[in-house]
Amino acid sequence: MADALKIGIAGLGTVGSSLVRILGERANELARTCGRPITITAVSARDKSRDRGVDLSAIQWFDSAVEMANTADIDVFVELMGGAEGAADQSVRAALSRGLHVVTANKALLARCGVELAVMAEEKGALLNYEAAVAGGIPVIKALRESLTGNTVSRVYGIMNGTCNYILTRMEKEGLSFEACLKEAQHLGYAEADPTFDIEGNDTAHKLAILTTLAFGTQIAADEIYLEGISNISIEDIQAAADLGYRIKLLGVALRTDTGIEQRVHPTMVPHDSVIAQVDGVTNAVAIESDILGELLMVGPGAGGNATASAVLGDIADIAKSRPGAQRVPVLGNPASTLAPYTQAQMQSHEGGYFIRLTVLDRAGVFADVATRMADNGISLESIVQRAKGSETDSKTIILVTHATTEQSVRQAVDAIKSGTYLAGEPQVIRIERPKAF
Known part of the structure; x- marks a missing residue:
């Protein structure tokens, strides 16, 4: 059996504590599955005295996650602190600079500087895994x-x-x-x-x-x-x-x-x-x-200690099963250097249409005026329903469902309606999606 995979965990909140517990409980099973033991050799958190329900006595403690990333005897740095800046960012960069593999659940950090981190990992031949960053335990x-x-x-x-x-x-x-x-x-x-x-x-x-x-x-x-x-x-x-x-x-x-x-x-x-x-x-x-x-x-x-820890554990297991010199899966699906610049799409017709709710004063001609504003902006209506809000009020609700149209047309029509004198509340606009298969 190969040498143990040594990991350091930064952040011992709900997810970090669950991960420590699961690694301890499933140690033998993981060793068989991965072909090598997985051992926690270092941890870092803000409060050493806090009772987390797990035994940390045999594990090296670091008050600073950055120090742990820079100096600990580990193969994998597991970042579970969260946040796009500060210790999370600094410690992940420090770990990658050493050529350590990194596992993180930090979607904010990846959204802000994921491409930079991917470049660092790929240049060092390190793995950067982040299954837990999106949708918890779902392996998307x-x-x-x-x-x-x-x-x-x-x-x-x-x-x-x-x-x-x-x-x-x-x-x-x-x-x-x-x-x-x-x-x-x-x-x-x-x-x-x-x-x-x-x-x-x-x-x-x-x-x-x-x-x-x-x-x-x-x-x-x-x-x-x-x-x-x-x-x-x-x-x-x-x-x-x-x-x-x-x-x-x-x-x-x-x-x-x-x-x-x-x-x-x-x-x-x-x-x-x-x-x-x-x-x-x-x-x-x-x-x-x-x-x-x-x-x-x-x-x-999509969240919770066990679900997120399960995704983190899966990432760690993938690293344990990998071998030096093997082809690495690109961090972001494609090599970071080949990612295309993001081009935002031009506004297009939304196939699902829109739901529009208007609260209006109970006056003659309001219903017709609303329909006219829609038509003036090229909006075809699938349905239009008028409802009284109750005998004690002088307002009513008009609900519109449009056919496919653009966001711009809807917003222009709503702005035109707001320029009138009959609205009794802020209009509500909600997109409609009609999934193909689900």
């Missing part, structure tokens, strides 16, 4: 980086943030407000005290940027993503979607077009009978459409 990185080699991917999309999916699921099933569901998610530990990064779509955007690079061979472009979160989704939107046969999900979508790559994160209506609409709670789902395989949908736990 391996699928795009290895399993779908030879396929031309046309679209990648999915539910990539468990916090948002949990909130939207609870709003629908329990009839609760966004605010109430967010508080519940925070109480259960699904949402942070400051949930902005999750609920405004930033977390999903970082994951989508990584998938886009793997799918389309372009440089990472996290700043080129249309971004819209779920904080403005109301129970009225949830109910209207259900009446129309849809459910609302926060989706990240990337697709190849004739003019470039389109990336967007936003609340989306999907048909109630589609598979992706049935993905509830903190579960994630990623769909890939390609020319040879067709459509592939992967569903599983």
Whole structure:
């Protein structure tokens, strides 16, 4: 049997502690599977005195992750601290500079400087694995980086943030407000005290940027993503979607077009009978459409100690099974030096159409004026429904569902409606997606 693979773990939170426990419990099984033992020889975290439920007494402790990356007797540096800057960035660079293999779950770091890190790893002949950075325990990185080699991917999309999916699921099933569901998610530990990064779509955007690079061979472009979160989704939107046969999900979508790559994160209506609409709670789902395989949908736990630790362990096992001098899988699917510059797609017609909700004063002529504004911007309507908001109010709701049209046309029409004097609330606009197979 080959010599032990020595690893150092930076970050002993929920994921790091789970990883230490699993490596201890499965040591014999992993040695047989990988052909060599996997041994934790160093760890780093902020508080040495904290009880993490695992025995660290025989493992060298470092107060500084950067120091551990620079000096520890390890073969693999496992970064589980998070954050795009500071110790996470510095320690990963230090490890790669030494030629150490790196495993990370840090999507923010990869979205910001993944190409730079890939270049460093490839120049040193080191592996940089990051399965846990996107969709937790779902092996979507391996699928795009290895399993779908030879396929031309046309679209990648999915539910990539468990916090948002949990909130939207609870709003629908329990009839609760966004605010109430967010508080519940925070109480259960699904949402942070400051949930902005999750609920405004930033977390999903970082994951989508990584998938886009793997799918389309372009440089990472996290700043080129249309971004819209779920904080403005109301129970009225949830109910209207259900009446129309849809459910609302926060989706990240990337697709190849004739003019470039389109990336967007936003609340989306999907048909109630589609598979992706049935993905509830903190579960994630990623769909890939390609020319040879067709459509592939992967569903599983998107977060949590065990799910994320499982993905990290898989990356470590891949390194343990690799041998010196063997051909390395490029970090980002293609050699970093060959990644094409990212070209943002020109605005095109959205095939799924749009849902538009308007709260208007109950006046004569409003319905006709709204229809005229749509027609003036070349928008064809699939349906238009008018609903009273109750006997105690002088307002009503108008719900429009459009045929395929452009974002620009919809926004121009809504701006024209807002210039009138009959709106009683901010308009709501939600894209509709109709998955081909799911």
